[in-house]
Amino acid sequence: MGGGDWHSNTRFTLSTVTDYRGQQKTDRAEGTVNWIYNFAINMSKVFKKTSGNGHIALYLGKRDFVDNVDSVEVVDGVIKVDPSGLNGRKVYVYLACAFRYGSDDLDVIGLSFRRDIWIQRIQVYPPTGANATKSPMQESLMKKVGEQGCPFSFQLPTNLPCSVALQPGPNDSGKACGVDFEVKGYIANAADNADEVIEKKDTCRLMIRKIQFAPANNKPGPKADISKQFMMTDKPVHLEASLEKEIYYHGDPITVKVKINNETSKVVKKIKVTVEQLTSVVLYSSDTYTKPVCSEEFGETINANSTFEKSFQITPLLANNKEKRGLSVDGRLKDEDTHLASTTLSQGDKEMQGIIVSYKVKVNLMVSGGGLLGGLTGSDVTVELPLTLMSPKPAANWIKGLFSSGLTSDLSPWKDEMTSKGIHRSDREHRTQRNSTPVTRGTTCHWVTTML
Structure with a gap:
């Protein structure tokens, strides 16, 4: 297999x-x-997980499911059931999207550090006929599993977050906080009975990911400008910044075009370009955390009553932010490499819970004061641009x-x-x-x- x-x-x-x-x-x-x-x-590789007692086994053809904003790939698989070990009980499968905001090791007083954002359960054995139509993936898995295979499928809604993890600090241990998706098969008398205790040996589970890729049509990038007038001057400094394109891929340099018209008597000493990650955690309330992921200073001098135009390149990389606690990274399975979390795309008409990620580019001019008042009349000029940072879509349907x-x-x-x-x-x-x-x-x- x-x-x-x-x-x-x-x-x-x-x-x-x-x-x-x-x-x-x-x-x-x-x-x-x-x-x-x-x-x-x-x-291809088939992902399999067997319960502790060997009575059920979960099979998935893949573990990454693509969110195309207006629709999400169907999560389908097969569960193999040995009826001889059920003792009159039934077999269920559930798919859950949950936010983990604490380690299981901290659960010492009965508190749950995991909140289900969305969950759906279906009965697979005895069959109910709800999944009569099989996908090509399920047909192939059924051939591998045999007559004891029971197909199942879930349709995820479009307003669920993608798989995102919050990077732990250097001294943190246990599972990282974040959004994860879990497919779990279990043996029980009822699908969801709070009074029924389901033993671990009667369960099998696989973690999956919900991911997004950059749209194919890359539009021209955003542009923003600002004019700022300083104390003791009658004319402003005009700053304009723009990006070459709307979407940038992880690992690619981001080109920022800067235009400056300095009509004052002051001197621009430096230009600072920063990429910031904004993580909105939407659960009981909405909180946004901002963390710089890349920042560079360029020693460009723009004298009084002069103009300036130049493009600068910066590259935000997770490798340069490995010890930054709370940074959002794309969800990963086991210990494989990942990168900075991708920008979250949504339709905008539905409320989304979980973790929502966005980026912005800040261009900052450091202007000297000059004259008798020195730094008292100096200031900064700042403009911000929205940035979409994502992975290119692999040829899944090539x-x-x-x-x-x-x-x-x-x-x-x-x-x-x-x-x-x-x-x-x-x-x-x-x-x-x-x-x-x-x-x-x-x-x-x-x-x-x-x-x-």
Whole structure:
């Protein structure tokens, strides 16, 4: 189920036809897509967790589920049930989104340090017929599990937060605070009975992630300006700042264009550019925490009655903020690498609880006072820009995109779709390793995809 290795090079041949307008279309595309999809599932890693007594086992084909803002991927899987060990009880599966704001080790007086934001339970055994339609993923898992497999699926609402963790301090221990998602199978007499004690040996669970990727259409970046007049001067300093584009990827340098028109008698001594992360924790109340993740000073001097224009680059990285307690990072499974939390995208018409992350760029001019009053007449000029910091969308649907784009798009490595770790590699590494290469073109197109 996960032990087989990909061959270093795998070739797929797709036959195409040409219509009367000279456009290429794929012949028998539907069947080819299904074949490749089923082949990919059979070769991909399957995530499994068995209960302590061995009577139930949870199977998932993946652990990362994409939030497209207006819809979320269905969380589907299969649970294997051994009826001989149930003793008349039933088998349930629940999916929960929860906010963890304390370690389980602190639960010494019966207090819960975990609050469920959203939870849904379904009965899988005995079957109720609610999940009669199976997805291709479930069909493949059922073949692996056998007749004892019971499929289940959940539809997450769009107003749930993404998987985010608050970075612990150097001396903190235990699980990090943050938002997590859990799929749990359990044996019980009722789905949700507060008086029923469910033993740990009767449960099995897997953590999953709800993630967002940057939209494909990257618009021009924001622009902001300010004019500030100082004491003892009759003319202002005008500052304008802008970003090249609206969305930046993790690990990429952020280019900030700065224009200054200094009509005063003062001198601008330095320009400071800062990226700040804003984390809004929305539970019983809404609290926002601001932390700088990157700050650089540039020794540019803008004399009195002069103009200035230049672009500056800064790169916010988690590697430079490893000991900053309470910083929001993207949720991770086990001990794999992660990065700064991505900007939270939402429709805006629904209230969202949990952790909401945003960023802003601050451009600050340090203006000297000069004259007899010295620093008393000096001040700073500051302008702020909203920043969207996210990961690029891997080619999760690259097979279908192959046909709709006329076989001209680059293919991404299979690893991004096959394993959860591929999602959270550094984005610069992700793009440099995108090495699928078209060999020939024509009515028959051969693609050689180098597997990572």
